[in-house]
Amino acid sequence: MKFTEEHEWLRVEGDLVVVGITAHAAEQLGDIVFVELPEAGATVSRDDEVVVIESVKAASDILAPLDGEIVEVNEALPDNPGQVNDDPLGEAWFFKMKIEDMGALDDFMDEAAYEKFIG
Amino acid sequence: MSDSRRTALYDLHLELGARMVPFAGYAMPVNYPMGVMKEHLHCRAAAGLFDVSHMGQVVLRAKSGDVADAARALEALVPVDLLGLQPGRQRYAIFSDDKGGILDDLMVARRCDDLLLVVNAACKEADIAYLRAQLADTCEIEEIADRGLLALQGPEAERVFQALAPGAAAMRFMDVAVLDSDFGPLWVSRSGYTGEDGFEISVTNEHAADLARALLADEAVEPIGLGARDSLRLEAGLCLYGSDLDTGTTPVEAGLSWAIQKVRRAGGARAGGFPGAERILNELEKGPRRLRVGLRPEGRAPMRAGTPLYVSETGGEPVGMVSSGGFGPTVGGPVAMGYVALDLAGNGRTVWGELRGKRLPVKVSALPFVKQTYKR
Numbered sequence: 001m002k003f004t005e006e007h008e009w010l011r012v013e014g015d016l017v018v019v020g021i022t023a024h025a026a027e028q029l030g031d032i033v034f035v036e037l038p039e040a041g042a043t044v045s046r047d048d049e050v051v052v053i054e055s056v057k058a059a060s061d062i063l064a065p066l067d068g069e070i071v072e073v074n075e076a077l078p079d080n081p082g083q084v085n086d087d088p089l090g091e092a093w094f095f096k097m098k099i100e101d102m103g104a105l106d107d108f109m110d111e112a113a114y115e116k117f118i119g
Numbered sequence: 120m121s122d123s124r125r126t127a128l129y130d131l132h133l134e135l136g137a138r139m140v141p142f143a144g145y146a147m148p149v150n151y152p153m154g155v156m157k158e159h160l161h162c163r164a165a166a167g168l169f170d171v172s173h174m175g176q177v178v179l180r181a182k183s184g185d186v187a188d189a190a191r192a193l194e195a196l197v198p199v200d201l202l203g204l205q206p207g208r209q210r211y212a213i214f215s216d217d218k219g220g221i222l223d224d225l226m227v228a229r230r231c232d233d234l235l236l237v238v239n240a241a242c243k244e245a246d247i248a249y250l251r252a253q254l255a256d257t258c259e260i261e262e263i264a265d266r267g268l269l270a271l272q273g274p275e276a277e278r279v280f281q282a283l284a285p286g287a288a289a290m291r292f293m294d295v296a297v298l299d300s301d302f303g304p305l306w307v308s309r310s311g312y313t314g315e316d317g318f319e320i321s322v323t324n325e326h327a328a329d330l331a332r333a334l335l336a337d338e339a340v341e342p343i344g345l346g347a348r349d350s351l352r353l354e355a356g357l358c359l360y361g362s363d364l365d366t367g368t369t370p371v372e373a374g375l376s377w378a379i380q381k382v383r384r385a386g387g388a389r390a391g392g393f394p395g396a397e398r399i400l401n402e403l404e405k406g407p408r409r410l411r412v413g414l415r416p417e418g419r420a421p422m423r424a425g426t427p428l429y430v431s432e433t434g435g436e437p438v439g440m441v442s443s444g445g446f447g448p449t450v451g452g453p454v455a456m457g458y459v460a461l462d463l464a465g466n467g468r469t470v471w472g473e474l475r476g477k478r479l480p481v482k483v484s485a486l487p488f489v490k491q492t493y494k495r
Contacts, residue, residue, distance in 0.1 A: 054446070
């Protein structure tokens with residue numbers, strides 16, 4: 001699993017990259033009450049705001065970690081936003097994307113580096 | 120946050136695992152490990168303890184020694200009947216300005232020999248300076264700096280507090296009393312900011328943490344932070360100064376006409392005589408240009424303060440704005456309050472709030488969003 005400085009996790013699943021937010025991010029945000037996902041099939045560029053999440057405290061955006069295509073979104077999440085707090089690294093993935101060069105993932109932090117990053 | 124002031128409960132907040140944030144010059148708990156959502160629900164189901172020591176407590180004493188003279192003097196600053204306020208009772212008030220806007224909202228308690236005012240933390244220095252400038256000829260104005268303020272709110276509050284402060288259960292909504300306890304004399308009002316039954320308790324700084332610990336020792340009581348305090352008051356339809364009320368808003372626009380008793384209105388024995396009386400009395404008679412209303416966004420997306428409101432899904436200019444909004448844990452969906460033009464203020468009317476460039480339907484709704492459970 002890889003991690004971005006925006007507190008997203010990236011997991012390779014076949015030829016796709018699954019994207020979610022870290023437990024640290026979920027804890028910092030507080031209880032998540034709203035999730036708005038992109039359309040499957042959307043072409044996105046790195047740092048596009050693709051997901052809106054709102055906690056009891058504030059709204060925030062999830063950015064596309066890389067250029068690519070959103071091929072699947074977690075349809076269950078908008079009806080059960082609290083899952084982001086309950087199981088951020090598992091059930092509460094946001095979307096799966098297809099990227100051109102899987103090698104680009106090497107530039108992101110591994111778990112040890114992320115742990116250090118969040119101090 | 121290192122230069123923030125600390126309440127007497129600061130160490131207790133840290134011990135309880137609170138997330139501390141700077142708020143109105145104080146380091147305050149925004150939530151505890153339980154989290155905003157569960158804290159909110161717990162307060163409505165059992166009891167919640169809040170540290171509101173950052174708020175200003177101010178005693179107003181007439182130099183004549185007659186509390187009625189203090190009430191009369193303060194009536195010059197608020198459109199509220201204070202001479203008619205009975206000893207042992209408390210009333211909601213606002214400081215109006217010359218244009219009819221609101222400088223602050225506050226509680227005024229009539230005690231035996233003086234008035235006790237509780238004002239907002241962010242306004243307290245300005246309020247005290249204003250009181251001194253306006254009333255120094257007739258009154259002594261004392262800021263109570265040696266007392267903290269706790270709020271115990273929720274259906275279990277009466278049972279829990281009665282055990283520590285006999286006499287509490289006999290109080291009714293908006294009663295005030297001094298109750299003896301192991302924590303010294305407590306200045307108690309049966310009121311709060313959640314829509315629930317409960318108490319606000321002024322206690323010396325020396326005893327504040329011990330009282331808080333004694334209340335938390337009851338299994339029904341959990342500590343509640345500012346995050347849930349905000350969602351609780353929002354569901355209860357209660358205004359937050361700085362968001363729902365400000366100098367650009369009159370009490371009539373804010374739906375606070377109920378706080379202006381007949382005796383201060385046109386034709387009353389002490390009509391007018393407060394700042395901005397001309398505009399406020401005129402609006403009472405002819406209606407305001409806009410009105411604060413409850414808003415229920417129809418989807419799941421919270422609409423927060425600043426969201427512009429439109430009359431239709433496309434085009435046109437804004438007809439209002441959300442003044443506070445978020446997720447209502449008890450309602451189970453987004454709730455908000457805001458200002459709309461008077462002709463749109465009817466319950467059931469649909470307006471449109473613009474979020475991230477998209478307009479979403481919002482129903483104008485009756486306030487409060489939850490049933491108040493005050494012991495009247």
